Amino acid sequence: MRLRTVVGPLLAAMTIGCSTPGATPQPTASEPTAEPGTPSPSPSATAKPTPSPTPDPHAGNIYRATISGELDPRVADVPERVYVPNENSNNVTVIDPATFEVIGHFPVGAAPEHVNPDWGLEHLWVSNMNGGFLTKVDPQTSEPIEEIDLPIFPYALYYTLDGEKVMVITNYIGLHDVADNGVHFYDPDTWELIEYVNVPWPGADDADLTADGRYLAISAEYSGYVAFIDTEAMTLAGQTEVGSLPRDVRLSPDGSTFYVTNEGMGGIQTINAETWELTGFIPTGEGTHGIDFSRDTTRMFVANRAAGTISVIDVATNEVVETWPVGGSPDEMVLNPDGTQLWASNRYHGSVSVIDTTTGEVIATIETGANPHGLTYWPQPGTMAIGQNGNMR
Numbered sequence: 001m002r003l004r005t006v007v008g009p010l011l012a013a014m015t016i017g018c019s020t021p022g023a024t025p026q027p028t029a030s031e032p033t034a035e036p037g038t039p040s041p042s043p044s045a046t047a048k049p050t051p052s053p054t055p056d057p058h059a060g061n062i063y064r065a066t067i068s069g070e071l072d073p074r075v076a077d078v079p080e081r082v083y084v085p086n087e088n089s090n091n092v093t094v095i096d097p098a099t100f101e102v103i104g105h106f107p108v109g110a111a112p113e114h115v116n117p118d119w120g121l122e123h124l125w126v127s128n129m130n131g132g133f134l135t136k137v138d139p140q141t142s143e144p145i146e147e148i149d150l151p152i153f154p155y156a157l158y159y160t161l162d163g164e165k166v167m168v169i170t171n172y173i174g175l176h177d178v179a180d181n182g183v184h185f186y187d188p189d190t191w192e193l194i195e196y197v198n199v200p201w202p203g204a205d206d207a208d209l210t211a212d213g214r215y216l217a218i219s220a221e222y223s224g225y226v227a228f229i230d231t232e233a234m235t236l237a238g239q240t241e242v243g244s245l246p247r248d249v250r251l252s253p254d255g256s257t258f259y260v261t262n263e264g265m266g267g268i269q270t271i272n273a274e275t276w277e278l279t280g281f282i283p284t285g286e287g288t289h290g291i292d293f294s295r296d297t298t299r300m301f302v303a304n305r306a307a308g309t310i311s312v313i314d315v316a317t318n319e320v321v322e323t324w325p326v327g328g329s330p331d332e333m334v335l336n337p338d339g340t341q342l343w344a345s346n347r348y349h350g351s352v353s354v355i356d357t358t359t360g361e362v363i364a365t366i367e368t369g370a371n372p373h374g375l376t377y378w379p380q381p382g383t384m385a386i387g388q389n390g391n392m393r
Contacts, residue, residue: 061253062211063297066381066392069338074121075379078139080336082343083376084352085112085126086369092126092135093368094142097336097343097377100354100364106144108135114332114374117385117392119159119166119188124378127154129171139378148191152184156206156374158387160231161213165194167231167387169218172202183216185234195234201225206248209386210273211255217271219246219260226260228276240276242269248290248332250391253297253315261288261302268302270318282318284311290332294357295339295381301357303330303344310344310355324360328353334377334390345372 058064082095085108092112094104109131116125126135126144134154136146155171166188172181182199186192201223207216215237216229224243229236244264251258251273258271267283268291287306293299293315300313310330312322328346330353335342341363342355352372354364374389382392 060255061297062251062255062393063253063293063382065383067296069295069381071337071379071381072121072383075139078379079142081139081142081378082334082352083115083124083126083137083142083378084345084368084372085115085374086350087111087113087371087373089369089371090128090131091369092137093372095352095366095368097341097354100366102366102368104142105369106142108144109133112373114156114389115376115378116157116374116387117376117378117380117390119163119385121379121383121385124376125157127156127168129153129155150184150191152180155204156388158207158209158216159188159385161209161384161386161393163188163384165231167207167216167229169204169207171204171221173222178202181220183218183229197229197234197236199227199229199236201227201239205246206388208249208251208258208391211251217249217251217258217273219249221245221247221263226258226271226276238276240271240278242271242278247288250291250293250300253293259291259300261291263287263289263305266304266307268313280318282313282320284313284320285309285323287329290330290344292333292335292342295335301333301342303333305329305331305347310342310360312360322360324355326353326355326360326362328365331372332374332389334375334380336377337379337381343375343377345375347371347373 084093091105091107096103108126109128111130112126113129114127124137134148135144138145152170155169158167166186168184170180172178181204183197185194201220203220203222205219205221207218218227226240228238246260247263248261260269266286270280284302285304285307289305290303292301302311308327310324311320314321329348330344331347333344344353352366353362376389380392
């Protein structure tokens with residue numbers, strides 16, 4: 001591994017009356033005389049009630065830190081930009097979302113797949129799958145500043161909830177040895193390898209963590225499996241056979257269900273996040289690929305790449321409530337901070353679509369490079385980045 005630098009009682013005052021022996025005690029000025037037969041008020045009746053804490057309406061929602069749309073103070077002054085990795089152009093397109101204008105490009109390695117925010121929100125990583133290294137980007141300048149050489153082919157990055165380990169996914173696609181297909185645990189400060197967990201089903205791809213962060217669910221896109229990696233023991237803990245071509249994986253807001261897009265089946269499969277049992281199927285459209293949630297997490301957006309549509313699913317019922325004909329080949333998606341726009345890379349059209357999340361209308365189409373993939377809108381609401389192209393908590 002080589003590092004290459006490139007660019008904060010009432011103590012109720014009780015008046016104790018001293019009286020003359022045998023004399024009838026008289027009430028003091030602060031103790032009005034009560035009518036005969038009137039009971040004295042109890043202390044609990046006269047004390048001010050303690051206000052109850054305001055209940056958190058989003059308690060139990062794993063995305064609660066993102067719902068308000070407010071940015072963490074650490075990134076409040078970072079200029080808003082959209083970063084698009086172009087798999088076949090070997091560069092990253094930078095877009096100003098305020099104007100929908102491309103303001104720059106910078107070269108990276110071969111086959112950049114995702115722009116991954118850092119767990120601590122400090123910088124961005126471009127995973128160059130066929131280049132064998134990561135490109136570190138300064139979001140203040142939108143420029144690359146360092147390269148991290150790895151003896152693997154990085155497809156995407158994920159972080160443990162405590163930020164102590166970065167998990168680099170390597171995806172066997174026939175160019176590399178299947179023994180390298182899996183999850184590499186690295187120290188994020190030194191980039192020393194801690195442990196490697198082989199996923200024995202080719203195509204280790206997209207992933208998400210359980211609510212407590214103990215397990216990483218990762219699709220094996222060419223083998224019809226979802227594997228479960230123990231992030232503490234760093235071992236393969238189990239698998240679920242889903243068939244066909246599983247792609248994106250996202251955990252439901254309540255932490256109970258993993259949603260898995262299945263491109264070959266044209267829909268979403270659901271897996272119980274505790275038992276890992278396959279529990280259902282939601283048909284969406286041809287070539288189902290990417291997932292993102294609305295800012296309030298009540299809706300799930302699903303990209304149907306071959307159909308050129310986006311399905312909108314009611315998270316409470318797991319039913320499709322709308323289908324937006326957006327055209328192109330929508331692949332991976334990301335919201336803007338206030339949730340009014342959904343940005344989708346058009347994998348086979350060399351462009352990005354910006355979609356109004358209220359109407360489903362395409363409000364802009366921006367040319368990028370060849371085969372745009374895991375784009376990121378940065379900064380994003382949340383206190384930590386879990387991985388991929390902006391999965392925040």
